Amino acid sequence: FINLNSPSKKPPKTLPPGPSTFPIIGNLIWLTKSFFEIEPILRTLSSKLGPMVTLHIGPHPSIFVFDRTLAHQALVQNGSIFSDRPKALPTNEFMTCHQRNISSGTYGPTWRLLRRNLMSEILHPSRIKSYSHARKWVLDILLNNLMKKSKTGEPVEVLSHFRHAMFCLLVLMCFGDKLSQQQIEEIEVVTRKILLSSDQFNILNVCPSVTKVLFRHQWRKLFQLRKDRENVLLPLIRARRKAKDESKNKETDDYVLAYVDTLLDLELPLEKRKFDEEEIVTLTSEFLNAGTDTTTTALQWIMANLVKYPKIQNKLWLEIKSVMGDNDDEEIKEDDLQKIPYLKAVILEGLRRHPPGHFVLPHRTTEDTVLGGFWVPKNGTINFMVADMGWDPKVWEDPMAFNPERFLKTDDFNGEVFDLTGSREIKMMPFGVGRRICPALGLALLHLEYFVGNMIWKYEWKAMDGDSISLEEKQEFTVVMKTPLKAQISARKKI
Numbered sequence: 001f002i003n004l005n006s007p008s009k010k011p012p013k014t015l016p017p018g019p020s021t022f023p024i025i026g027n028l029i030w031l032t033k034s035f036f037e038i039e040p041i042l043r044t045l046s047s048k049l050g051p052m053v054t055l056h057i058g059p060h061p062s063i064f065v066f067d068r069t070l071a072h073q074a075l076v077q078n079g080s081i082f083s084d085r086p087k088a089l090p091t092n093e094f095m096t097c098h099q100r101n102i103s104s105g106t107y108g109p110t111w112r113l114l115r116r117n118l119m120s121e122i123l124h125p126s127r128i129k130s131y132s133h134a135r136k137w138v139l140d141i142l143l144n145n146l147m148k149k150s151k152t153g154e155p156v157e158v159l160s161h162f163r164h165a166m167f168c169l170l171v172l173m174c175f176g177d178k179l180s181q182q183q184i185e186e187i188e189v190v191t192r193k194i195l196l197s198s199d200q201f202n203i204l205n206v207c208p209s210v211t212k213v214l215f216r217h218q219w220r221k222l223f224q225l226r227k228d229r230e231n232v233l234l235p236l237i238r239a240r241r242k243a244k245d246e247s248k249n250k251e252t253d254d255y256v257l258a259y260v261d262t263l264l265d266l267e268l269p270l271e272k273r274k275f276d277e278e279e280i281v282t283l284t285s286e287f288l289n290a291g292t293d294t295t296t297t298a299l300q301w302i303m304a305n306l307v308k309y310p311k312i313q314n315k316l317w318l319e320i321k322s323v324m325g326d327n328d329d330e331e332i333k334e335d336d337l338q339k340i341p342y343l344k345a346v347i348l349e350g351l352r353r354h355p356p357g358h359f360v361l362p363h364r365t366t367e368d369t370v371l372g373g374f375w376v377p378k379n380g381t382i383n384f385m386v387a388d389m390g391w392d393p394k395v396w397e398d399p400m401a402f403n404p405e406r407f408l409k410t411d412d413f414n415g416e417v418f419d420l421t422g423s424r425e426i427k428m429m430p431f432g433v434g435r436r437i438c439p440a441l442g443l444a445l446l447h448l449e450y451f452v453g454n455m456i457w458k459y460e461w462k463a464m465d466g467d468s469i470s471l472e473e474k475q476e477f478t479v480v481m482k483t484p485l486k487a488q489i490s491a492r493k494k495i
């Protein structure tokens with residue numbers, strides 16, 4: 001790795017290899033493609049060209065890295081150069097109030113302030129603990145809904161139940177109050193609409209001055225989506241501000257600090273003003289997007305594998321039983337989770353085999369630099385092949401098999417519990433690594449362990465007669481099951 005600012009180094013000026021392309025038109029065509037369409041093309045290119053591949057997408061080269069050692073060199077060892085985000089495409093810029101949120105924010109004081117606020121105010125372990133009654137409330141909703149549905153005798157299509165549970169939880173963390181199921185559903189509908197429509201608006205980013213005329217209906221649709229989001233979220237933000245002003249949010253038993261509370265008084269470091277309402281809508285909507293879809297997707301993949309492989313499900317249940325004893329009526333408490341190492345192994349294996357995102361969010365370099373012997377230009381976009389790293393046969397034996405046992409062999413990890421942050425070495429990176437690593441890694445793992453553990457403890461899950469669970473993938477906002485999981489669910493018999 002060479003820092004080109006060092007005068008003694010002669011920089012190579014060769015970009016990583018890539019396919020030949022028609023200038024301008026070729027660049028524009030890539031812009032219209034989703035990551036899911038690009039992924040297999042990149043894989044084929046990498047098998048011929050090596051661990052780094054360049055595509056010319058839009059005005060700057062986009063570099064894709066397959067190699068975990070190079071990912072570590074870039075994101076961990078040289079994080080200050082590789083942690084910026086590219087300038088947002090026009091449609092994203094519009095939806096994020098000029099990138100004024102965490103995930104698309106440029107590497108600088110505003111991003112730092114927002115990220116630190118989220119991590120210290122909401123994602124700090126003691127604060128996460130304060131939401132434990134919310135998790136119990138949501139677990140009851142989820143278990144009741146699943147059981148109600150299964151009593152009809154029909155196989156249960158679980159995805160909508162998982163998603164609703166995650167929305168109940170994240171909406172509560174975001175806005176503080178237990179909203180009605182109808183209000184939560186409204187938020188769910190508008191958030192999903194925005195997530196699912198992002199590819200549909202890709203075309204608008206090709207010469208916006210032209211598409212604003214040619215595709216004005218599409219632009220109008222995008223405006224309407226932003227308005228719909230505002231209509232649903234703004235009343236909640238205002239209600240919380242009013243409550244704060246009137247009662248100074250007395251620390252009563254019911255009171256929990258919500259994400260929106262922490263945003264109301266925050267001051268933009270450069271502009272020296274508070275965030276306006278539209279910006280707070282963007283930030284709360286980011287919280288809901290980032291927290292619900294990823295976890296819902298992971299939940300579905302993990303439960304699908306437990307249905308597909310009953311032996312693994314049974315082993316997990318027996319291990320839970322060894323901790324819970326005959327307390328069949330009790331749910332697994334959060335403090336009990338760490339006593340069930342096989343549960344952690346199942347979750348890690350789920351995230352390795354089926355990471356919800358097959359890429360990280362695009363990063364941008366702040367300097368000319370060199371990685372893997374190639375030039376990475378300043379302002380170049382660089383991304384990392386998350387799924388491929390978790391499936392690397394040089395690291396993982398029989399990588400496409402679902403085998404949680406691999407996470408129990410601590411000798412493979414120098415006698416330690418597996419480190420997901422990749423700080424010393426990357427073996428997989430479903431949450432990214434380095435300065436842009438998912439700030440909610442701990443919360444996400446807790447949600448997955450708590451809900452998967454309890455769903456297996458309370459119910460037995462079986463495939464429908466004659467049905468084999470298909471692991472085929474489909475790209476939505478995350479990479480989801482092409483055929484959503486349907487299962488027969490029954491209460492565990494007392495033994």
Ligand code: HEM
Pocket residue numbers: 102103104115287290291292294295298355356357359360361362430431432433435436437438439440441443444
């Ligand atoms: C299984 C669940 C989750 C997975 C697999 C996941 C994965 C990721 C990944 C891959 C990134 C991008 C890292 C990069 O660009 O290098 C990311 C960023 C982010 N995630 Fe998560 N995430 C999950 C859950 C959550 C939850 C529950 C929240 C919030 C409540 C959240 C909030 C964020 C935010 C704000 C960022 C942007 C960080 C930044 O740019 O500094 N995520 N996540």
